Amino acid sequence: xxxxxxxxxxxxxxxxxxxxxxxxxxxxxxxxxxxxxxxxxxxxxxxxxxxxxxxxxxxxxxxxxxxxxxxxxxxxxxxxxxxxxxxxxxxxxxxxxxxxxxxxxxxxxxxxxxxxxxxxxxxxxxxxxxxxxxxxxxxxxxxxxxxxxxxxxxxxxxxxxxxxxxxxxxxxxxxxxxxxxxxxxxxxxxxxxxxxxxxxxxxxxxxxxxxxxxxxxxxxxxxxxxxxxxxxxxxxxxxxxxxxxxxxxxxxxxxxxxxxxxxxxxxxxxxxxxxxxxxxxxxxxxxxxxxxxxxxxxxxxxxxxxxxxxxxxxxxxxxxxxxxxxxxxxxxxxxxxxxxxxxxxxxxxxxxxxxxxxxxxxxxxxxxxxxxxxxxxxxxxxxxxxxxxxxxxxxxxxxxxxxxxxxxxxxxxxxxxxxxxxxxxxxxxxxxxxxxxxxxxxxxxxxxxxxxxxxxxxxxxxxxxxxxxxxxxxxxxxx
Amino acid sequence: xxxxxxxxxxxxxxxxxxxxxxxxxxxxxxxxxxxxxxxxxxxxxxxxxxxxxxxxxxxxxxxxxxxxxxxxxxxxxxxxxxxxxxxxxxxxxxxxxxxxxxxxxxxxxxxxxxxxxxxxxxxxxxxxxxxxxxxxxxxxxxxxxxxxxxxxxxxxxxxxxxxxxxxxxxxxxxxxxxxxxxxxxxxxxxxxxxxxxxxxxxxxxxxxxxxxxxxxxxxxxxxxxxxxxxxxxxxxxxxxxxxxxxxxxxxxxxxxxxxxxxxxxxxxxxxxxxxxxxxxxxxxxxxxxxxxxxxxxxxxxxxxxxxxxxxxxxxxxxxxxxxxxxxxxxxxxxxxxxxxxxxxxxxxxxxxxxxxxxxxxxxxxxxxxxxxxxxxxxxxxxxxxxxxxxxxxxxxxxxxxxxxxxxxxxxxxxxxxxxxxxxxxxxxxxxxxxxxxxxxxxxxxxxxxxxxxxxxxxxxxxxxxxxxxxxxxxxxxxx
Numbered sequence: 001x002x003x004x005x006x007x008x009x010x011x012x013x014x015x016x017x018x019x020x021x022x023x024x025x026x027x028x029x030x031x032x033x034x035x036x037x038x039x040x041x042x043x044x045x046x047x048x049x050x051x052x053x054x055x056x057x058x059x060x061x062x063x064x065x066x067x068x069x070x071x072x073x074x075x076x077x078x079x080x081x082x083x084x085x086x087x088x089x090x091x092x093x094x095x096x097x098x099x100x101x102x103x104x105x106x107x108x109x110x111x112x113x114x115x116x117x118x119x120x121x122x123x124x125x126x127x128x129x130x131x132x133x134x135x136x137x138x139x140x141x142x143x144x145x146x147x148x149x150x151x152x153x154x155x156x157x158x159x160x161x162x163x164x165x166x167x168x169x170x171x172x173x174x175x176x177x178x179x180x181x182x183x184x185x186x187x188x189x190x191x192x193x194x195x196x197x198x199x200x201x202x203x204x205x206x207x208x209x210x211x212x213x214x215x216x217x218x219x220x221x222x223x224x225x226x227x228x229x230x231x232x233x234x235x236x237x238x239x240x241x242x243x244x245x246x247x248x249x250x251x252x253x254x255x256x257x258x259x260x261x262x263x264x265x266x267x268x269x270x271x272x273x274x275x276x277x278x279x280x281x282x283x284x285x286x287x288x289x290x291x292x293x294x295x296x297x298x299x300x301x302x303x304x305x306x307x308x309x310x311x312x313x314x315x316x317x318x319x320x321x322x323x324x325x326x327x328x329x330x331x332x333x334x335x336x337x338x339x340x341x342x343x344x345x346x347x348x349x350x351x352x353x354x355x356x357x358x359x360x361x362x363x364x365x366x367x368x369x370x371x372x373x374x375x376x377x378x379x380x381x382x383x384x385x386x387x388x389x390x391x392x393x394x395x396x397x398x399x400x401x402x403x404x405x406x407x408x409x410x411x412x413x414x415x416x417x418x419x420x421x422x423x424x425x426x427x428x429x430x431x432x433x434x435x436x437x438x439x440x441x442x443x444x445x446x447x448x449x450x451x452x453x454x455x456x457x458x459x460x461x462x463x464x465x466x467x468x469x470x471x472x473x474x475x476x477x478x479x
Numbered sequence: 480x481x482x483x484x485x486x487x488x489x490x491x492x493x494x495x496x497x498x499x500x501x502x503x504x505x506x507x508x509x510x511x512x513x514x515x516x517x518x519x520x521x522x523x524x525x526x527x528x529x530x531x532x533x534x535x536x537x538x539x540x541x542x543x544x545x546x547x548x549x550x551x552x553x554x555x556x557x558x559x560x561x562x563x564x565x566x567x568x569x570x571x572x573x574x575x576x577x578x579x580x581x582x583x584x585x586x587x588x589x590x591x592x593x594x595x596x597x598x599x600x601x602x603x604x605x606x607x608x609x610x611x612x613x614x615x616x617x618x619x620x621x622x623x624x625x626x627x628x629x630x631x632x633x634x635x636x637x638x639x640x641x642x643x644x645x646x647x648x649x650x651x652x653x654x655x656x657x658x659x660x661x662x663x664x665x666x667x668x669x670x671x672x673x674x675x676x677x678x679x680x681x682x683x684x685x686x687x688x689x690x691x692x693x694x695x696x697x698x699x700x701x702x703x704x705x706x707x708x709x710x711x712x713x714x715x716x717x718x719x720x721x722x723x724x725x726x727x728x729x730x731x732x733x734x735x736x737x738x739x740x741x742x743x744x745x746x747x748x749x750x751x752x753x754x755x756x757x758x759x760x761x762x763x764x765x766x767x768x769x770x771x772x773x774x775x776x777x778x779x780x781x782x783x784x785x786x787x788x789x790x791x792x793x794x795x796x797x798x799x800x801x802x803x804x805x806x807x808x809x810x811x812x813x814x815x816x817x818x819x820x821x822x823x824x825x826x827x828x829x830x831x832x833x834x835x836x837x838x839x840x841x842x843x844x845x846x847x848x849x850x851x852x853x854x855x856x857x858x859x860x861x862x863x864x865x866x867x868x869x870x871x872x873x874x875x876x877x878x879x880x881x882x883x884x885x886x887x888x889x890x891x892x893x894x895x896x897x898x899x900x901x902x903x904x905x906x907x908x909x910x911x912x913x914x915x916x917x918x919x920x921x922x923x924x925x926x927x928x929x930x931x932x933x934x935x936x937x938x939x940x941x942x943x944x945x946x947x948x949x950x951x952x953x954x955x956x957x958x
Contacts, residue, residue: 030547031554031596032584033575040542040612047543063519064526068509068633069548069586069617070570075510088577091549093586095571096512096632097621105511107548107572107586117510127808133519137616138548142576153575154547329606 006341008275013219014147017270021148024278024342026265034146034153038262041342042149044286046156046262050136052188052284053158053260056180062132062160067114069137070105075113079238082112085205089141091153107140112206112231112257115161116239123163123253125244130173131163149266150223150479157261163241163253167232170254171209174230177258178211181226189264190281190396191215191271192404193225194474196450199437204257208232214449214474216404217270220424222449222476225267228258266479271400272366278343279365281396282389288321289385290344294332294351308350311360311381315348318382320389340365345392346385354378366392366399408474417463417475421446425476429460429469436464440475449474485820487754492698493626496749500627503757503821505744513625513632517741520821521628523765525635525741529615531667531763532637532739535659541611541639546593548616549584554592558717561591564684568620570632586619591685591710591736594640595718602642602732604723609652610642628745629702629958636740642720642732646711649733650688653709656737657690660705668743669760669875670694670750671883672704673953675929678916683736687711693928693953695883696749699903701928701955704746707737745958750879751845757822758844760875761868767800768864769823771814773830787829790839790860794827797861799868819844824871825864833857845871845878887953896942896954900925904955908939908948915943919954928953 009016021027026042038046070093076083086109093105119131140154160177164170178195185191193213203210207229215225233252241253272279282288293308295301308324315322325335339347349361360381364372376384407424411417420426421444430436437448451473462469486494500506505521517525549572555562565588572584598610619633639656643649657674664670672692682689686708694704712731720732751758761767772787774780794801804814818826828840839860843851855863886903890896899905900923909915920926930952941948
């Protein structure tokens with residue numbers, strides 16, 4: 001960790017973010033254009049994210065599989081909208097084994113095409129349905145402007161691909177997954193999200209319906225944090241996924257796909273972080289509590305380390321992800337800053353006075369300085385820390401929810417909308433025409449985020465054109 | 480599953496393998512040259528393999544991280560032997576985002592180069608060492624002759640990459656990992672392996688020392704099942720990985736790398752499988768026990784399903800990976816064949832007579848037919864099945880070990896060696912010259928597998944040239 005302070009969020013939010021990702025040891029820039037290296041600390045966080053999601057997918061009947069990284073270019077051309085959406089972003093393999101390839105291959109930007117090809121081979125009868133497969137891995141999109149975690153050429157994700165016998169089942173699956181994504185954000189990432197349907201222009205290339213969860217970052221920009229798509233029979237027709245139904249008639253399958261990517265890590269950083277660094281939600285933090293022993297003399301060291309070691313063993317035995325910082329080449333103050341930068345939820349300080357008093361100091365990361373520091377008994381410390389972690393988790397979600405809600409406004413008119421989206425989200429009736437959406441985008445840079453599933457009763461008039469409108473939408477600038 | 484029988488192993492081992500991999504639902508051919516799709520059943524097996532290894536690596540202080548899939552071509556040229564070894568196998572990305580790239584990129588065939596580049600940036604002081612990083616993912620090598628799991632263009636693996644302050648520590652790490660690989664094969668895969676050092680010609684491109692574990696397949700060919708390399712300072716010099724040691728002097732780091740890939744699944748198939756299909760070791764099998772309810776009338780069905788459901792719940796509660804086969808469109812005989820093909824270790828049959836008697840039939844996959852079938856009480860069934868799984872696991876290892884040992888011979892002379900390697904392994908003194916090794920390879924197609932760590936006392940004479948020799952080596956035809 002460098003000694004210099006981070007810029008504050010208010011000074012330069014983009015620079016705060018860029019420095020923080022690297023200095024907190026989450027990720028680094030790779031020597032390949034637009035790519036990142038996810039460092040062990042960042043990957044441990046990603047593993048905690050993926051293991052929760054993987055368990056939920058398995059509970060709901062999904063299984064994992066692996067499809068090739070390389071996809072024949074011709075596959076993309078089978079679905080018209082899909083190729084238009086992805087062709088400009090492809091990285092293309094033209095040579096293999098020293099020879100030019102007859103059929104060029106794309107490094108997968110997403111796998112609907114190759115999975116569709118295999119499903120056509122595997123799915124013959126209604127008895128083969130539903131197929132509920134998830135692939136964990138990375139994909140590559142040739143992005144021009146990149147930002148670690150938020151938008152990198154290669155990124156990490158899962159992609160779910162399911163095939164069903166009816167539209168009802170496929171749509172139900174799309175929403176089942178959206179619910180899992182919402183629960184993940186609320187319960188694990190402590191990020192409040194809004195579930196809704198994307199507008200036609202914001203839809204995934206080739207989808208019939210795209211749903212998303214949208215979150216507000218500290219700078220009040222929106223981040224699309226997960227998507228779940230219903231394809232109707234678009235991909236089934238493009239790849240000839242047909243099955244004999246119970247009436248013994250050939251029928252196209254109804255398919256879905258859905259994903260949460262490593263950009264969710266960027267969301268956690270931008271929702272919870274403060275001017276000292278990261279604040280990681282306890283349920284996902286690779287290190288939930290760090291112990292910093294404090295001493296000057298060797299005599300003090302012996303006494304302090306005895307208690308610190310015991311505390312370490314107790315917390316570990318209680319299932320808390322705990323780390324002992326016994327570095328002897330940096331000061332305690334340096335250690336405090338270092339772990340604050342890395343967002344560890346709880347710091348346990350053990351000093352000579354604590355040894356005498358049978359106490360330790362607990363500092364909670366979400367309330368910096370004296371306000372967040374308490375002295376507690378060594379007795380029952382594991383349950384005290386566990387309780388504090390639960391409290392921090394709830395507190396982060398509450399704070400993020402209040403912040404978001406305070407920054408969503410309902411515009412009186414179009415002029416008001418233009419003002420609101422400069423520093424918040426506008427929630428307004430919209431006629432769902434492309435014209436009004438484009439006008440807002442061109443004049444304010446705000447886009448429609450989603451049409452929330454949870455709608456007020458009644459109807460209204462479009463905030464842009466004044467026509468009668470049935471549903472409200474969120475407008476916001478977005479990452 | 481098709482109705483046709485597999486060819487027997489004796490009839491056509493290669494065809495037996497190729498059909499079995501597909502018909503057991505482990506993998507399928509991808510529409511990309513030399514690539515495979517690992518289907519859910521195969522991937523569940525791979526997940527059981529990876530979760531054991533991942534836990535062992537973490538216990539020994541390793542952490543996971545992710546480096547880019549694409550590596551600049553120029554990186555390969557920094558280590559002379561490495562580029563010679565890998566250049567002919569690279570898949571090359573020449574275009575990205577619709578434009579020709581200035582710097583061409585390879586889809587990684589292995590990641591020493593890009594990880595070495597990052598280590599040079601991260602490692603500054605002895606305090607930064609050791610670095611013990613593992614990457615899980617896939618790599619791509621443009622192979623000409625491919626075979627599912629055993630040799631595919633893209634395959635799945637972990638690659639460990641470590642950096643140390645001294646040669647001793649790096650060599651210790653190489654052997655620590657080799658021991659973990661051996662334990663994995665013995666305890667989990669039920670495959671006996673021989674740990675040893677590879678000859679100079681069989682070494683990894685750029686390594687100082689390559690160690691391996693070697694296993695014997697049913698056709699008596701050898702399969703290199705895992706490798707662990709010590710690079711000395713070769714890669715550190717190529718990528719400038721230097722650190723200030725405790726004496727404040729700049730020194731090159733000592734590095735290692737190591738891997739087990741998805742070909743280990745091929746090994747399990749070829750070691751344990753029989754003419755009916757797969758036999759999966761219980762500790763790794765995605766399904767450890769399958770329940771087949773047997774009935775004719777609806778009245779029988781009600782009674783049988785009541786018991787079958789209770790048995791299912793009991794086995795599941797005991798932590799056994801159990802599956803209920805309640806398909807109503809295929810016969811019991813079809814189900815038996817199907818689960819035998821897929822290698823499920825234990826079949827639990829519940830029929831009307833079992834309901835009356837309070838029994839079930841247990842059929843163990845490793846002993847087909849009546850010999851492996853017993854009738855046991857429904858009472859305490861979970862512990863009966865758990866015990867049987869343990870017994871099967873031990874029995875598979877014992878059988879494979881006896882088979883291997885019975886097919887390793889010590890040649891009297893060179894003529895004897897030529898005979899032995901046509902249908903077994905030869906274990907003989909070798910002078911360690913490239914000439915003798917090449918002679919054997921050209922005249923018999925057998926290669927040196929490894930010089931085992933466990934050597935007899937004393938010395939001997941080279942089986943090829945008769946010169947005094949210190950160590951014995953295994954010669955065998957290999958995959």
